[in-house]
Amino acid sequence: MAIEFDNNLPIYLQVMDYIKKQIIAGHLKPGDKIISVREMAAELQINPNTIQRTFQELERELIVETRRGLGRYVTSEETKIMEIKKDMASNLLDHFIQGMQELGFDNVDIVKIVAHAVNESNDEQE
Amino acid sequence: MAIEFDNNLPIYLQVMDYIKKQIIAGHLKPGDKIISVREMAAELQINPNTIQRTFQELERELIVETRRGLGRYVTSEETKIMEIKKDMASNLLDHFIQGMQELGFDNVDIVKIVAHAVNESNDEQE
Amino acid sequence: MAIEFDNNLPIYLQVMDYIKKQIIAGHLKPGDKIISVREMAAELQINPNTIQRTFQELERELIVETRRGLGRYVTSEETKIMEIKKDMASNLLDHFIQGMQELGFDNVDIVKIVAHAVNESNDEQE
């Protein structure tokens, strides 16, 4: 449950990312109640206000909804969740490929490198 | 020549990255003289203090060296440059693969997605 | 029967307004018995405590009176009701005119705009 924080990025953004991934991975399902701000703050060892900020932003992105006095819930719109997954994947991909190209790798290299890395990670799993 | 800045990341880190990529891509060669802080500040529309900070860090990483009275130069150690390239590529790769796995893509998916994206980027270039 | 709540305003104030309007519009007449807190809470999808608070305030404003063991009733003083109507209208009017003036509309503009809006609303009704 602990997040490894990157000091160069606002915490609330990193927690947003963390929660989005929890949703996409299915650990938080559409319509699920989300633990309270105070609880999550305690678990992640972060100030409640920072968690509050996190959810404020997630709510603005329609990923989460608040019910007065009851708590917060994951949006029940499955399409929204698929959309987030696509967006996040697409961002990762663009960032990676553009970065590799700027480092002078050509397309063939890039595919090879990924294939190789993936095989290694396979070996580890076995 | 303008960098698109991400407001959520310190500018000096983004400029460091930019310069490293210039070196690795060969636009700045080992031993090359680097333009002055003021010049670069003007080009990138950034405050000279921030550029100064950038070079301080690059110097700490032994990528750049200052010769008193002469200016700043790219390190002439080619091995150092190869090392940076490897580091940056490795960071990109790890970040990408870890992220994709957290989103629930398996290894086969990941390779497919990259291969597909790379082909598209080929088409654009033609 | 559902109220559209403005999240930025206390609910009990919004329900007070709603009930006052019901009285003024004649849907609740002087001396009428008011449905129970529980019933209203269920209808408006609000917690009974909040409805309770609403009536407390309405009682303080002498718009509603509690008869022990019998329930709550709309005040039977017609003058009181006229007074409320005048107050609410006057508040609406002041708020509107002051706001429009702050936006730079002069008096002639304001009358024109209202006349125009009212005609449109006429058309819709036909």
Place this chain on the structure above:
Amino acid sequence: MAIEFDNNLPIYLQVMDYIKKQIIAGHLKPGDKIISVREMAAELQINPNTIQRTFQELERELIVETRRGLGRYVTSEETKIMEIKKDMASNLLDHFIQGMQELGFDNVDIVKIVAHAVNESNDEQE
């Protein structure tokens, strides 16, 4: 420069409104530099964080833009400003007319009342 705050509405929303009106009224012109968060906080006797929140929202609405280390500026897009004016006027109008209708005033009444109020305010000015 002092705002009369309504205790039932978040301060940051009231300050947002205040600033929008300043812009629409021309006291803040497109492209103008806005006084610093700390300064405005001192003037309005509000905590700087609350002002910060105000501008965060105004920036999201594209009414204000931030230049790193330099300060905040009113958007230079005049169309945006006209748009805000129209929105705010339209909100005021809708709120007023709907409210009056709910109080049982018909369209003719409403126009009469506004015309009368406006004449009074004219008399005061003379």
Place this chain on the structure above:
DNA sequence: GTGGTCTAGACCACT
């Protein structure tokens, strides 16, 4: 000097 973020702790409306 500027804005951006974070912590700490408080009060409120609502369930």
Place this chain on the structure above:
DNA sequence: GTGGTCTAGACCACG
């Protein structure tokens, strides 16, 4: 108990 807002004061990156 929940979330929403506000205050107070701190540190950081940037100019």
